[in-house]
Amino acid sequence: MSLRKTIRGADHGSRRTFLAGMAQSLLGVGAAATFGPSGLARALNGPVPTGSLFDELQDPQDPKPIVLGPATAKHVIYLFMSGGMSHIDTLDPKPGAATNGPNTPIDTRADGVLLGSYLPKLAQQMDKCCIVSSMSSTQGAHAQASYLMRTSYELRGTIEHPSTGAWVHRMAGRLNETLPGHVIIGGGADIPAAGFFPASYQPVPLGTAEDGLQNCELPRGVSEKRFNRRLEMLGKLDRQFAETHRQLSVGSYSQAYRDAVKLMRSSDLVAFDIDQEPDSLREAYGENRFGAGCLLARRLVEHGVRYVEVFSGGWDTHSDNFDRLADLTPAIDQGLSALLADLDARGLLQDTLVVLASEFGRTPDIDEDQGRNHYPKAFSTLLAGGGVRGGQRYGKTDKEGREVVSDPVSIPDFNATIAHACGLPTDHILYSPSGRPFRVGNKGMPVTEIFA
Amino acid sequence: MTMRATTTTAIPLLAALLAPLTAQRKVHFERQVLPILEKRCIECHRATYVDENGRRRRPKGRVMFDTRRNIEKSKRGKLFVAGDPDASLVIESITLPADDEDRMPPPKKGRPLSDREIQLIRSWIEQGADYGDWTGDGSPPPKKPAKSAGKSTRGGSPKAGRRRGPNPLVALAKGLRPAKPDRLAPFAREGSRFAVRSVGGQSPLLTVTCCGHTDEVDDRAVADLLAIKEHIYELDLARSNVGDDACAVIAQMPRLVKLDLRETAVGNAGVTQLGKLQELRTLNLFGTKVGDYAMQAIAGLKKLERLYVWQTDVSARAVTRLREKLPNLRIVFAPDLPEPMETGGNRR
Numbered sequence: 001m002s003l004r005k006t007i008r009g010a011d012h013g014s015r016r017t018f019l020a021g022m023a024q025s026l027l028g029v030g031a032a033a034t035f036g037p038s039g040l041a042r043a044l045n046g047p048v049p050t051g052s053l054f055d056e057l058q059d060p061q062d063p064k065p066i067v068l069g070p071a072t073a074k075h076v077i078y079l080f081m082s083g084g085m086s087h088i089d090t091l092d093p094k095p096g097a098a099t100n101g102p103n104t105p106i107d108t109r110a111d112g113v114l115l116g117s118y119l120p121k122l123a124q125q126m127d128k129c130c131i132v133s134s135m136s137s138t139q140g141a142h143a144q145a146s147y148l149m150r151t152s153y154e155l156r157g158t159i160e161h162p163s164t165g166a167w168v169h170r171m172a173g174r175l176n177e178t179l180p181g182h183v184i185i186g187g188g189a190d191i192p193a194a195g196f197f198p199a200s201y202q203p204v205p206l207g208t209a210e211d212g213l214q215n216c217e218l219p220r221g222v223s224e225k226r227f228n229r230r231l232e233m234l235g236k237l238d239r240q241f242a243e244t245h246r247q248l249s250v251g252s253y254s255q256a257y258r259d260a261v262k263l264m265r266s267s268d269l270v271a272f273d274i275d276q277e278p279d280s281l282r283e284a285y286g287e288n289r290f291g292a293g294c295l296l297a298r299r300l301v302e303h304g305v306r307y308v309e310v311f312s313g314g315w316d317t318h319s320d321n322f323d324r325l326a327d328l329t330p331a332i333d334q335g336l337s338a339l340l341a342d343l344d345a346r347g348l349l350q351d352t353l354v355v356l357a358s359e360f361g362r363t364p365d366i367d368e369d370q371g372r373n374h375y376p377k378a379f380s381t382l383l384a385g386g387g388v389r390g391g392q393r394y395g396k397t398d399k400e401g402r403e404v405v406s407d408p409v410s411i412p413d414f415n416a417t418i419a420h421a422c423g424l425p426t427d428h429i430l431y432s433p434s435g436r437p438f439r440v441g442n443k444g445m446p447v448t449e450i451f452a
Numbered sequence: 453m454t455m456r457a458t459t460t461t462a463i464p465l466l467a468a469l470l471a472p473l474t475a476q477r478k479v480h481f482e483r484q485v486l487p488i489l490e491k492r493c494i495e496c497h498r499a500t501y502v503d504e505n506g507r508r509r510r511p512k513g514r515v516m517f518d519t520r521r522n523i524e525k526s527k528r529g530k531l532f533v534a535g536d537p538d539a540s541l542v543i544e545s546i547t548l549p550a551d552d553e554d555r556m557p558p559p560k561k562g563r564p565l566s567d568r569e570i571q572l573i574r575s576w577i578e579q580g581a582d583y584g585d586w587t588g589d590g591s592p593p594p595k596k597p598a599k600s601a602g603k604s605t606r607g608g609s610p611k612a613g614r615r616r617g618p619n620p621l622v623a624l625a626k627g628l629r630p631a632k633p634d635r636l637a638p639f640a641r642e643g644s645r646f647a648v649r650s651v652g653g654q655s656p657l658l659t660v661t662c663c664g665h666t667d668e669v670d671d672r673a674v675a676d677l678l679a680i681k682e683h684i685y686e687l688d689l690a691r692s693n694v695g696d697d698a699c700a701v702i703a704q705m706p707r708l709v710k711l712d713l714r715e716t717a718v719g720n721a722g723v724t725q726l727g728k729l730q731e732l733r734t735l736n737l738f739g740t741k742v743g744d745y746a747m748q749a750i751a752g753l754k755k756l757e758r759l760y761v762w763q764t765d766v767s768a769r770a771v772t773r774l775r776e777k778l779p780n781l782r783i784v785f786a787p788d789l790p791e792p793m794e795t796g797g798n799r800r
Contacts, residue, residue, distance in 0.1 A: 121790040175647075176664035267667050283792040302691075304663040330793060337790040345787030347714060347736035347760035423652060436504045445487055 072387030072451070073353040073421040074175060075301040076168060077308050079294070079336065080187075080357055082146065083315030086372050087361035088401045089325050090116045091380035092133045099364035099400045101322060110391035118329035121337040127391045128340050128349065129384040130450050134395020134404040137360050137376035137411050142316070143190075145359035145376060151192050152415040152442035159432060162195035163203075164415045165307040167440040170201050171424045176304025178259075178266045180204040183300055185293040187311040196432045203309070209292035212272035216264050231261065271303035272296070281342070286334035294335040298342055301352055315358060319369035332356075340384055353386025353421045357414075364401045378404050381414065386421045389452040412444025420446030479576035482586045488569050489517045492557050498522075519588030534581040537574045546570055621655050621685070624707050624731060628682065630656040635679045645669050646677065657685035657707060662692050671697035678704065686710040690736070696722030703728050714738040714760065724749040732756055739763045744770035751777040760784045 088094055093105035093116045103117040108126035115123050122129075139145035144155045151161040162170070169181040182203035184191070194201040206213065218227055234257070242254055263269060270276055274296050285291035293310035300308050312332060317324045336356060343349040361379025362372035378397045384390065395407035409417075416426045419440040426446055429437045479485060498518040500510045515531065516522035523531055533539040546565050548555040557564070565573075576582075585593050639648040645665040651657045658680060662669040669692035677684065684705045689698065690712045699722035702711065708729050719741035726732070727749040733756060737746075743765035750759065751774055759781055761771070771785050 124788070124790070175661065178664045268664065281789075284789040286793050304661075334790055334793050341788040341790065345760070345762045345784055346738050347712070347734070347758070347784065350734065350758070431504075434504070435506075443491070445491075 072423070073351060073385070074172075075306055075308070075348075075352040076165070076355065076386070076418060076422065077294075077297045077301060077310070077339070077352060078165065078355045078357065078418075079310050079312065079332075080146075080150075081315045081332070082311055082313045082359070083142065083317075084145075084360045084362055084374055085315045085358035085379075086317060086321060086325065087133075087375075087379040087397075088116070088364060088372075089321070089362075090119060090329070091131050091356075091382060092361075092397060092401055093117075094364075094397075094399060094401045097364075097400045099366070099402070101366060103322070110393075113391065113393050118325055119333045121333045125337050125340045125384075128344065129382055129390055130388045131380055131382050131393045132395055132409055132414070132447070132450070133378075133380045133393055133397055134406065134408050135361075135379045135381055135411075135414060136404050136408055137379070140360065140374045140376045142359060142374075145374075147192055148411050149357060149359045149414075151195065152412040152440075152444060153438070159436075160192060160195040161438065162197045162201065163192050164418055164440065165203060165309060166194040166197050166201045167419065168307050168422050168424065169203075170197055170430070171419075171428070171440060172306060172422055174304075175306055176268060178263055178268045179271060179300070179303055179305050181305065182307045182309075183297075183305055184309045185209050185296060185311065186289060186313075187309060203307075206272075206296075208289055209274055209296035209310075210289075212274070212296070213269070216269055216272075218264075231257075268303050271299050271305070274299060281338075284334075284342070285338040286331050288331045288335075290331040291335040291338070294339040298339060298346075298348070301343075301348060302346070317362065317371060318373055319371040321362070321366065321370055321372045323370075343385060349385035351386065353388065353418065354382075354384040355418060356382040361401075378402060383417075383421075383450065387451045388421065389450060392450065394447065394450050407447075409447055410444060412442040413447060414444065416441025416444035416446045417448075417450070420448065421451070478579055479572055481576060481581075481583050484572050485576050486586065488565065488573065492561075492565060493517045495561075497526075520583050520586060520593075521589065521591075532577050532581045535578065537577040540577050543570075543574060543577065546573070621651060621657060624685070624709070625655050625657050628656050628707070631658065631680050631683045638676070638679070645673050648680065651685050656683055658683045659686040659688075660684055661688035663688060663690075666690070666692040669693060671695055671701075674698040674701045677701065681705045682707065684708055688712040689716060690714045692716055694718065696725075699723065699725040702726065705729070707731055710734040712736040713740055716740055718742065720745040726750075727752045729753065730755065734758045736760045737764060742766060747771075747774045750774060754778075756781050758782050758784070762786055 088099055089101060089103065093103075093114050094100040095105045095114065105114040106117050106120060106123055108115050108123035110126040110129070113126055113131065115126070137145055137148060139148050139154070147153075147155040147161075150163045150165075152164065153161040165182045165184075174181040180203070182201070183206060184193070184203045185206045186208060187205060193203050204213075218224065222230075238254055274282070274292055277295060277299075282292070282295065285295040290310065290312045293312075297308040297310055312328075314324070314328055317328075336354075340349065340354060343352055343354070358379065358381070360374055360376040363375045364372075366372060378401060395409055396405050397403060398405050419426050424440055426439060426441050426444070429439055431437055494517050496512040497515045498511055499516055499522060500508060503509050511526075515526045517526075517531075527541055530539070530541045532542055537543045542556075545554055545556040547570060550559070550564065555564070583593065587593050636648060638644065639646050645668045646660050646662050647664075648658050648660050651659055660677060660680075662673075669689065671694055674689070674694055677687075678701060681701075681704050685707055687702065687705070687708060687710070691714070693716070694713070695717040696719055699718060702708065703725045706729075709731050711726075711729070711732060711734065714736045715738065717740070718737070720743055723737065723740075723742050723746035726735075730753070732753050735750070735753070735756060735758070738760045739762070741764070742761065744767050747766060747770045750756065756778060757780065759774075762784060766785070768785070771783050774781065775783060
């Protein structure tokens with residue numbers, strides 16, 4: 001089932017679609033087998049008898065959680081500015097240069113680190129942030145560049161690569177067995193997700209944060225007792241088939257049904273409900289899609305979800321760049337600032353890497369339509385928390401923002417840095433079903449200098 | 453006499469002044485040289501392996517860079533001749549003219565090495581071709597005893613306790629044997645309320661979380677952890693049903709460095725029992741019932757680096773007093789939230 005269908009299922013489907021969607025997408029193969037017992041097996045340095053039916057059905061090269069050190073980041077919140085965020089107007093302003101445009105860069109709480117005038121609230125959080133100004137991509141079209149940014153690999157016809165979120169989910173394992181390991185809020189259906197990884201690593205897509213997770217209550221007229229009877233019957237019907245066809249996908253389905261029911265009945269379900277938050281906090285995050293997405297991301301992380309992505313669209317400012325940024329940036333400025341402050345105050349920022357990224361930057365030259373166009377050669381991202389030392393700018397572009405002049409960071413390097421923050425070995429090889437070797441961050445070198 | 457004294461002192465002084473100009477800073481193999489080898493050499497020059505098409509791939513020219521042993525074995529150890537870059541075959545082959553067929557990496561494998569990369573390798577050889585702790589195959593480094601972990605390893609695989617300075621894990625785990633399997637086994641069973649993991653690498657220290665089982669974890673459940681109390685480095689009881697009585701158990705964990713009690717019913721009576729946790733560096737009490745009284749006990753936690761007390765009864769005055777006693781402690785008392793947005797904003 002494609003991600004598109006899964007989204008449809010999660011948003012509007014019937015109970016049956018919901019459960020089926022679950023089977024493919026969220027709560028796949030024995031979470032217990034990927035986290036608890038085998039994680040412990042590492043501690044024991046030996047096999048642990050778990051008695052799980054699915055142990056023998058496990059993909060042989062598949063997961064034990066693969067974590068090397070005491071990972072600083074247990075969670076990642078990845079904010080993606082889809083369309084190409086203008087680096088000069090936001091994270092890498094160029095005071096005095098013609099390319100800077102009409103706005104005057106502003107001082108921040110970090111000495112010597114300037115921001116574009118659109119981000120006054122973020123300026124007050126810069127002591128927590130590290131801007132990476134020396135990003136450079138090899139792709140200049142949206143689909144190819146977004147794909148590269150999210151997977152570290154180039155878009156090809158023959159294979160679909162897993163996103164960094166899927167890598168983290170698979171290598172680090174789930175933290176909360178009841179909840180999905182990877183959630184995407186407000187993302188399109190065409191983004192790379194689990195790629196060639198088993199279906200159980202598909203992220204859970206949520207259309208909007210306000211709606212949360214749909215289809216979690218029993219259908220009208222079905223009592224708890226009746227529902228249990230139906231489940232029992234389903235189990236009976238399935239048993240013979242499952243016993244005859246002892247395969248990964250069969251096991252994965254039955255496990256997913258059980259997990260879905262477990263989630264429906266779990267108190268952790270409230271993680272998806274931002275209405276539980278006080279109005280004052282919802283205002284602080286901004287009452288718009290992005291702000292609500294950030295708030296939901298915080299709730300999910302708090303309940304143990306590993307990787308949450310929040311999408312923001314509309315950054316492809318080919319014309320009227322400055323007017324459009326004036327419209328786009330307030331929600332980002334507000335939501336990201338609130339997220340950083342809130343995570344910090346709850347003691348979660350230490351364990352959570354927050355990433356602000358885009359597929360590329362925009363041209364330093366401003367065209368006759370007051371627009372900026374695609375510019376992969378030099379752009380910026382932002383990292384905070386998860387052990388990153390705040391208040392710094394890593395790497396530099398020249399005084400007009402055209403070229404990277406020091407400490408270049410490639411897209412693979414950037415994703416390897418995210419993996420590194422999570423304590424994952426970037427040299428660990430996982431194989432695609434056809435036996436080809438792949439690594440998280442595609443052989444990129446983690447930028448270890450930015451960590452405290 | 454005076455003259456001579458001046459000369460003898462002047463020479464070392466001069467040398468010292470010139471040193472930064474002539475001598476390079478020490479090149480770190482794993483951090484600076486290995487990434488170049490990994491990126492540009494290892495693809496063709498590594499021990500025989502079977503590729504994705506099932507074909508056996510042998511190292512080109514019988515040169516291998518994948519482990520220290522293989523590097524030293526290749527070309528009778530002439531790849532890198534310690535102290536003598538010009539006798540080192542690697543330097544020769546990476547500096548040959550572009551059209552020479554022995555030039556490495558070959559043109560079809562991308563750009564030649566940059567001057568900076570060549571200079572790094574050259575300097576590293578000049579400085580004695582020291583591999584540090586790196587062996588590439590997990591074996592202990594020859595002769596020199598291993599330095600303690602804690603070095604940044606950009607490019608290589610991050611080792612346990614990489615980056616951030618001396619690793620507190622090493623000292624903390626000194627003399628500690630791994631927990632006995634029978635003590636750990638209950639936590640591996642299906643339905644265990646705690647997930648127990650090694651902190652990573654070979655460390656016997658453990659991290660424990662009840663994430664996903666918060667409803668089932670109360671003061672009595674926490675007593676199960678006594679079986680592994682010596683080994684617990686990090687304990688996450690956030691949002692669970694624990695209260696003050698759990699603290700009596702927690703206080704018996706001598707190696708506890710990170711404790712998360714956020715959004716639990718723990719209050720003063722519990723926290724005052726935690727004074728024994730002398731290794732504690734992070735204490736999260738966000739949304740608990742603690743108040744000023746508990747801050748006295750916290751003042752005795754000399755290694756504490758971070759304390760979270762937002763949404764508790766702890767007063768600003770108590771925070772100020774605690775700051776005076778523990779000036780290096782970061783106390784997070786209230787969030788630094790942005791003002792709400794002005795009218796409108798967009799609805800994206």
